[in-house]
Amino acid sequence: MKALAARRRHPLGGVVVMLLALLVVGGAYSVLTPSTASAAGASTEDVQKGRELFLANCSNCHGLQAQGTGEGPTLIGVGAASVDFQVGTGRMPLSANLPQAMEKPVQFNDQQIAQMAAYVASLAPGPAIPAEEFQSFSDDPERISKGNELFRTNCAMCHNAVGVGGALTRGKWAPNLQDVSAKHVYEAMLTGPQSMPVFNDANITPEEKQDIASYLHFVGTEPSPGGLSLGSLGPVSEGLFAWAGGILALVGCAVWLGARSS
Numbered sequence: 001m002k003a004l005a006a007r008r009r010h011p012l013g014g015v016v017v018m019l020l021a022l023l024v025v026g027g028a029y030s031v032l033t034p035s036t037a038s039a040a041g042a043s044t045e046d047v048q049k050g051r052e053l054f055l056a057n058c059s060n061c062h063g064l065q066a067q068g069t070g071e072g073p074t075l076i077g078v079g080a081a082s083v084d085f086q087v088g089t090g091r092m093p094l095s096a097n098l099p100q101a102m103e104k105p106v107q108f109n110d111q112q113i114a115q116m117a118a119y120v121a122s123l124a125p126g127p128a129i130p131a132e133e134f135q136s137f138s139d140d141p142e143r144i145s146k147g148n149e150l151f152r153t154n155c156a157m158c159h160n161a162v163g164v165g166g167a168l169t170r171g172k173w174a175p176n177l178q179d180v181s182a183k184h185v186y187e188a189m190l191t192g193p194q195s196m197p198v199f200n201d202a203n204i205t206p207e208e209k210q211d212i213a214s215y216l217h218f219v220g221t222e223p224s225p226g227g228l229s230l231g232s233l234g235p236v237s238e239g240l241f242a243w244a245g246g247i248l249a250l251v252g253c254a255v256w257l258g259a260r261s262s
Contacts, residue, residue: 079126178220
């Protein structure tokens with residue numbers, strides 16, 4: 001019995017027990033915890049096809065492992081939402097090295113975009129594509145009104161009070177948002193593309209993001225109650241129109257009076 005107790009008190013005994021415990025815990029975690037792709041609802045096949053699409057269309061700028069290069073940033077940790085927004089709006093793949101990625105016709109179908117998003121999401125945790133319930137507009141007047149308040153507080157300084165966009169510094173611009181889908185509005189707020197800040201769900205909740213998208217859809221589809229919208233640029237365009245119209249009216253009067261006097 002004394003010999004057995006001595007063996008149990010061997011200095012390496014505690015190390016062996018700890019290593020065995022770590023192996024058991026690690027094995028259980030790997031078995032019970034789903035992978036990133038599985039948690040996002042994507043299969044291993046989708047991730048593999050997304051990787052193939054990435055290597056063929058994106059790796060020149062973002063690197064073979066999406067680690068980033070001098071031509072493009074790393075995509076590790078940007079999440080599926082960023083890929084879905086950038087590729088789903090045609091901004092990526094980039095067509096030219098400009099101060100800002102321009103929206104253009106989409107080059108991939110929905111399945112291919114989902115596969116690329118699944119591959120990037122499998123690299124590291126990041127913002128996910130919004131749930132289907134937040135990918136549509138609400139027609140509730142109260143929610144549209146709330147979206148109006150939120151948009152004017154957080155977004156109007158760049159995108160204009162009705163979301164028609166505007167110029168920024170160094171050749172960049174805030175795009176027109178009136179014809180953007182609810183999903184892409186949500187993803188833009190979640191990922192902060194270009195010069196846009198990030199509004200995570202702690203800053204603006206998913207419901208509030210949908211309210212903002214609903215407001216933008218409302219102002220983009222409803223007719224202007226005042227008649228001509230003049231680009232919805234506010235008092236600048238309205239004042240210019242009034243000034244130009246007034247000058248033309250004065251010139252017309254002067255010509256008419258001159259013709260009468262002669």
